[in-house]
Amino acid sequence: MSSPAPRVGVTVASPRFARPAALVGRNLMVQKAVPYVWATGLVEPVFYLLSIGVGIGHLVGKMPGPNGAEVPYAAFVAPALLASSAMNGAVYECTTNIFDKLHWAKIYRGVVATPLTPRDIAVAEVASAVVRSALYSAAFLVAMAVLSGTRSPWALLALPCAVLVGLAFAACGFMSACYMRSWTDFDKVMLVQMPLFLFSATFYPLSVFPRWLQLLVEAAPLYQGVAACRELCLGQPSWDIIGHLAYLAALAGAAMAISTRRATKLLTP
Amino acid sequence: MTEPLVMARALVKRFGNFVAVDHIDFDVLPGEAFGFLGPNGAGKSSTMRMIGATSPRSGGELRVLGVEPDDYGPQVRARLGVVPQEDNLDTELSVSDNLYVYGRYFGIPRRQLRQRVAELLDFAQLAERAGDRVNDLSGGMKRRLTIARSLVNQPELLLLDEPTTGLDPQARHLLWDRLHRLKRSGVTLLVTTHYMEEAEQLCDRLVVMDRGRIAAMGSPRQLIERYVSREVVELRFDDEEAPAMASLVNGLAPHTEALADRLLLYTEDGDLTAQAVARRGLKPTNVLVRRASLEDVFLRLTGRQLVD
Amino acid sequence: MAGTQVPMRLRPLHYFWATFRRQWRSDISTTFLTPVLYLASIGAGLGSFIKGGQVLASLGGEDYLSFVAPALLVTTAMQVAVSRSTYDVYGCKNWWSGAYRSMLAAPLSVGDIVTGHLAWVAARVGLASAFYLAVSAAFGAVHSPAAAADLVVGPVVGLAFAAPIIAYAITVRHEQPFVMIFRLVMVPLFLFSGTFFPLSQLPTGLRYIAYVLPLWHGVELSRGLYQGSLGAWPALGHLAYLVVVIAVGSMAASRTYRKELAP
Ligand SMILES: Nc1ncnc2c1ncn2[C@@H]1O[C@H](COP(=O)(O)OP(=O)(O)OP(=O)(O)O)[C@@H](O)[C@H]1O
Numbered sequence: 087m088s089s090p091a092p093r094v095g096v097t098v099a100s101p102r103f104a105r106p107a108a109l110v111g112r113n114l115m116v117q118k119a120v121p122y123v124w125a126t127g128l129v130e131p132v133f134y135l136l137s138i139g140v141g142i143g144h145l146v147g148k149m150p151g152p153n154g155a156e157v158p159y160a161a162f163v164a165p166a167l168l169a170s171s172a173m174n175g176a177v178y179e180c181t182t183n184i185f186d187k188l189h190w191a192k193i194y195r196g197v198v199a200t201p202l203t204p205r206d207i208a209v210a211e212v213a214s215a216v217v218r219s220a221l222y223s224a225a226f227l228v229a230m231a232v233l234s235g236t237r238s239p240w241a242l243l244a245l246p247c248a249v250l251v252g253l254a255f256a257a258c259g260f261m262s263a264c265y266m267r268s269w270t271d272f273d274k275v276m277l278v279q280m281p282l283f284l285f286s287a288t289f290y291p292l293s294v295f296p297r298w299l300q301l302l303v304e305a306a307p308l309y310q311g312v313a314a315c316r317e318l319c320l321g322q323p324s325w326d327i328i329g330h331l332a333y334l335a336a337l338a339g340a341a342m343a344i345s346t347r348r349a350t351k352l353l354t355p
Numbered sequence: 356m357t358e359p360l361v362m363a364r365a366l367v368k369r370f371g372n373f374v375a376v377d378h379i380d381f382d383v384l385p386g387e388a389f390g391f392l393g394p395n396g397a398g399k400s401s402t403m404r405m406i407g408a409t410s411p412r413s414g415g416e417l418r419v420l421g422v423e424p425d426d427y428g429p430q431v432r433a434r435l436g437v438v439p440q441e442d443n444l445d446t447e448l449s450v451s452d453n454l455y456v457y458g459r460y461f462g463i464p465r466r467q468l469r470q471r472v473a474e475l476l477d478f479a480q481l482a483e484r485a486g487d488r489v490n491d492l493s494g495g496m497k498r499r500l501t502i503a504r505s506l507v508n509q510p511e512l513l514l515l516d517e518p519t520t521g522l523d524p525q526a527r528h529l530l531w532d533r534l535h536r537l538k539r540s541g542v543t544l545l546v547t548t549h550y551m552e553e554a555e556q557l558c559d560r561l562v563v564m565d566r567g568r569i570a571a572m573g574s575p576r577q578l579i580e581r582y583v584s585r586e587v588v589e590l591r592f593d594d595e596e597a598p599a600m601a602s603l604v605n606g607l608a609p610h611t612e613a614l615a616d617r618l619l620l621y622t623e624d625g626d627l628t629a630q631a632v633a634r635r636g637l638k639p640t641n642v643l644v645r646r647a648s649l650e651d652v653f654l655r656l657t658g659r660q661l662v663d
Numbered sequence: 664m665a666g667t668q669v670p671m672r673l674r675p676l677h678y679f680w681a682t683f684r685r686q687w688r689s690d691i692s693t694t695f696l697t698p699v700l701y702l703a704s705i706g707a708g709l710g711s712f713i714k715g716g717q718v719l720a721s722l723g724g725e726d727y728l729s730f731v732a733p734a735l736l737v738t739t740a741m742q743v744a745v746s747r748s749t750y751d752v753y754g755c756k757n758w759w760s761g762a763y764r765s766m767l768a769a770p771l772s773v774g775d776i777v778t779g780h781l782a783w784v785a786a787r788v789g790l791a792s793a794f795y796l797a798v799s800a801a802f803g804a805v806h807s808p809a810a811a812a813d814l815v816v817g818p819v820v821g822l823a824f825a826a827p828i829i830a831y832a833i834t835v836r837h838e839q840p841f842v843m844i845f846r847l848v849m850v851p852l853f854l855f856s857g858t859f860f861p862l863s864q865l866p867t868g869l870r871y872i873a874y875v876l877p878l879w880h881g882v883e884l885s886r887g888l889y890q891g892s893l894g895a896w897p898a899l900g901h902l903a904y905l906v907v908v909i910a911v912g913s914m915a916a917s918r919t920y921r922k923e924l925a926p
């Protein structure tokens with residue numbers, strides 16, 4: 087039996103990314119109308135860099151880097167802020183937005199009646215968030231080079247690293263949005279996000295913590311991004327980075343798989 | 356013989372333990388307008404969603420456009436137009452962008468799409484509102500936009516789930532006219548409704564659904580002929596009195612139905628029966644003789660009213 | 664509780680209380696864990712790297728924990744107030760079945776709705792401040808019983824943000840602009856109002872901007888109270904400033920609410 091042939095002009099667009107691309111296009115169209123959201127997203131991490139890197143840096147002085155040698159605090163904390171702002175941006179982008187589209191605006195109900203599948207929707211939304219996150223991260227890297235004197239060529243590789251952090255957390259954000267029942271469930275997302283931000287060796291080395299907490303942090307997702315970005319930005323890469331990236335990729339894959347299943351259940355009951 | 360566009364055999368839809376669609380069989384032939392008539396919760400929308408490849412079936416057999424919708428979802432949906440029961444327009448986009456973006460989901464090339472959007476705006480009489488936000492439209496305008504949107508891919512089969520709910524009578528007639536035009540151009544229509552007038556206006560054939568089952572199938576005329584007589588005498592009484600009166604009209608008509616406030620007498624000649632009622636000395640507050648409708652078919656088949 | 668005895672102005676609280684009762688568990692845990700996590704990570708953790716007589720002298724003599732704890736109480740008051748006066752206002756107007764509209768349909772005036780919403784924000788901020796106070800006392804950051812006055816300072820700071828923000832929030836057609844409030848108002852204030860490092864480190868121009876904005880006044884008040892070193896005149900000055908902001912903000916809010924809800 088043959089699959090039905092579509093009419094002229096209508097393509098079922100079987101290539102894996104062609105269908106989600108239409109929804110990414112829709113998101114870009116909506117976001118073009120609010121350029122200030124983009125603009126402020128570029129500025130926000132710079133505020134953090136100035137306050138924490140420069141302001142607190144003045145109080146702290148120097149911090150031991152990954153290889154033990156002391157580095158200026160701004161150079162120490164900036165890569166961690168790069169990774170954590172990739173996380174915060176992606177989660178912000180994915181959770182509220184997606185929940186709104188799923189349950190209030192019901193936009194996806196219309197979308198699943200077209201050739202797009204729930205999986206295409208998950209891919210498209212995560213891709214849209216990653217595009218933005220990548221842009222913010224690139225701007226942050228430039229600000230970092232100017233403000234904290236990052237000079238190592240390895241720092242360029244921190245960009246794909248931050249993008250991977252954005253991807254993993256965008257996927258997690260989409261997944262959480264699919265499981266939320268009401269707006270108050272965002273508090274629960276906050277309850278995960280806040281400790282990750284505060285304790286992933288973001289502001290000081292892991293050595294401060296007792297051993298059990300160190301193990302816990304090393305198993306947490308944001309730590310992978312912080313550690314990888316820090317080694318790269320300080321020009322002290324180690325083989326550990328491979329492990330960190332593999333962890334983030336696996337997290338992204340798992341979250342996408344769960345998201346697809348859950349979205350399919352929600353949208354095509 | 357032409358192959359049916361939709362073919363269902365013992366089709367079942369379950370939500371948990373609840374059976375929403377319970378072993379139904381039907382065929383929809385190319386070019387016809389096929390209706391599902393039934394009260395709230397009958398399973399009409401559930402059936403439509405299965406046909407529209409947005410809800411996997413729980414049992415039985417279903418073929419849409421010759422294939423299994425569960426296996427060929429995107430391919431099937433590419434050739435369908437869907438008007439859902441509740442509008443789900445994209446509230447973040449303008450009226451014309453709603454059509455444009457929807458067309459992009461079908462992979463329609465940009466240039467071709469721009470022309471199509473202009474045509475559809477005319478079709479929906481929304482050309483002047485093209486740049487407005489969807490939320491600023493009236494309910495009827497949103498409905499028209501949803502219907503225009505469903506046509507963006509020039510579908511072969513159009514699924515309309517209660518297309519005229521929320522429309523005023525004028526807008527409803529306008530829409531029926533548009534649907535007749537589409538049908539003449541060869542589009543197959545599948546319509547759900549709980550308005551018998553709509554079913555009679557639009558459908559060549561229909562099924563009466565109740566509690567997930569098909570109670571009867573045929574053309575509107577056939578159904579009326581088969582299940583009820585030609586005319587109906589409605590006797591209206593004061594509150595709650597009607598059931599008590601039922602025994603008093605025994606023998607006046609081949610079949611009677613007692614509702615809370617009315618007695619319905621099904622008969623071949625309404626005037627004669629009305630006179631007989633008067634001779635028995637009954638004093639209803641109102642007597643009405645009318646032609647039998649699908650509403651009566653439904654009442655006869657299920658013992659319940661279609662629209663309360 | 665007999666509904667008839669509650670004054671009109673506070674009746675919208677019935678609605679907010681009903682929503683709070685549904686979600687209090689996650690609300691309370693966020694409100695409680697925020698101070699614990701921040702004080703542990705920034706106050707104690709980062710604080711252990713901030714030493715040296717000169718540096719500590721610039722922080723007022725005590726350790727870093729004692730420096731940030733009172734300021735974090737105030738920034739949290741701001742954060743709670745801002746989030747309760749952006750999405751909540753938008754939600755009451757547009758989502759969750761238009762709570763404002765049903766309040767108007769009941770015999771409540773637009774003014775009652777404004778007062779009611781602000782009273783609710785103040786109550787939530789008060790709760791958050793109480794938690795912060797308790798947690799920072801447990802961390803050993805409180806050095807004077809005067810700190811108890813933060814139970815008032817917190818809500819006052821919260822209202823100084825909530826009043827002008829609800830005046831704006833009611834007018835928006837889409838929730839996108841809120842991100843501007845977060846990124847351009849809340850985040851810079853959080854970071855640069857003398858919270859994490861003394862204001863004296865800022866260039867002069869920026870310092871004057873910080874003086875004009877309400878958060879710094881709250882930080883000064885709270886820090887003075889925690890240390891027990893707050894003078895009467897500065898206290899009055901800071902409070903007066905915050906009260907003026909609240910008054911102007913509420914007036915603006917009554918106006919915009921009336922325009923939006925009862926045009
Ligand atoms: N996603 C779902 N989960 C659980 N039950 C559902 C779901 N969708 C529909 N149902 C149930 O299935 C039954 C049939 O619903 P359906 O929407 O198909 O009825 P309908 O004939 O379209 O009614 P209406 O005229 O009110 O639109 C109802 O009892 C409904 O509660």
Ligand SMILES: [Mg+2]
Nearest residue numbers: 399400401440
């Ligand atoms: Mg229905």
